[in-house]
Amino acid sequence: MKNEHMKVTMITGASGGIGKAIADQLAGRKHDLLLIARNEETLQEQCKLLMQRHGISAHYIAADLSAPETALRVFTEVTLRGLEVEMLINNAGIGSGGDFTAISLQSELNLIQLNISSLVALTHLFLPQMQSRRNGTLVNIASMTAFMPVPYMAVYAASKAFVRSFTQAITEECKPKGVCVLLFSPGLTRTNFNASAGIEGEKALRLRSNHSQAASQTPEQVAVELIKALDEQRNFAISGRRNRIRAKLMALLPSSMIARNIASAYRKG
Template identity: 55%
Template sequence: MKVTLITGASGGIGEALAYQLAEKKHNLLLVARNEEKLKQLCAELSLKNGITAQYIVADLSKPDAAKLVFEESNNRNFSVTLLVNNAGIGSSGEFSKNNLQLELDMLQLNNASLVALCHLFLPDMIKNKNGSIINVASLAAFFPSPYMAVYAASKVFVRSFTEALTQECKPYGIKVMLFNPGFTSTNFMNTTANDNAWGKVLTEGAYTQTSDQVATEMIQAWEKKKSFHVSGRMNAILIKIGGLIPNSLIAKLFADSKRKKMKL
């Protein structure tokens, strides 16, 4: 059975995406850590839309999780024709004071597991000459972000990797898209690593979209076969303006602004 696999599907953008793709009659394979939420979501989507929606419980911040997802997908005889690497976490605060293990877990989730899932599912897509990958980066992929240093760097990796992978996959007819949301109304900032004074400073007054708005833009961009999209007109303008300013100056301005708000 052909399915769309969405990571980070138990909330936020991933959940909104699941609802919208189910309405478009995509069979779904949802991946996240929260089994209770996934079970309820799959039951609702299946009943409401007449599709098959199944889930795999996996913590992609762990090294073997991507392989587990791949093997379980094969065990269920699923053919993943659309892979959405949406799962991601962030951290806020001074790098030297942040919890090192949480920073490393973030790199595993945001980078290593994303790479692993692409590597595991791509061969069958190429063999079948049918498949798409959407890798979710962030506005942070375009700007160094002091006091969110590791998160921003992880998204730069996603951007560079995806832009290169897009070109490698073209001869095989496999579509790859780099999707870049800005601040979104989700629980992203409510995690242990983000729910602090630095995190609140980061989001204060920021232009924000809803999860549904972001999911809609992602699907529209994918249906138009785009290889790159920034969610939100204001965010797209910000990236264009930022491209004219040296990264070193952007980093200084960001740091000065955040320290001023923190009264340091």
């Protein structure tokens, strides 16, 4: 395997769901890849398959981005391996749902570390090289919850509002420096996300997040829309026509009214 300053697209949370679908699509377009997630066995198997199927180079680093020191460890490992990250896709994320005070504080703090702090750290570590080369792309994955306060998903939605605000600001800072930034927001997508967040059964129904009842996309559909947004060099895209219409309607309403309605719908069940 070549490893001398090989240009790679690095995807966090690439072992399943949306990140895996993005990896598949990009491998089909001959991107060499660096995949990050916790499950080493899955990553190893996935890299083997991608290399066989697409004739690309696929690397992985097994890493837990809910730990504060991980982003720097990943950056150091990338440097040691002589890889050059020309596209960074910050996709890894976890959800949480239910009564805020009933959710364990540690799991909310881990969520903040993964969804916010590690995303900021990886961006801070890899962006300077892209800027000095005047070449590179940063993609941050938000969510429809980035546009409104969501009672009973308070910390998750706030983490995605952070991702939205941060990314839109960085987009402008990057414009004169030759780096393209995309803020990409999926809506409800049929992945392992709900299960890992413990949003299942009655809770999923009350949060309008049940895959069989609420409109949702497959991770493959989401990945196709993301690639299209990259091809069009967009700075902002929402996945799914229904979600785009919803975002436009939401923007017309006061956020306090949206929050009140979500809370009352959740309590009514």
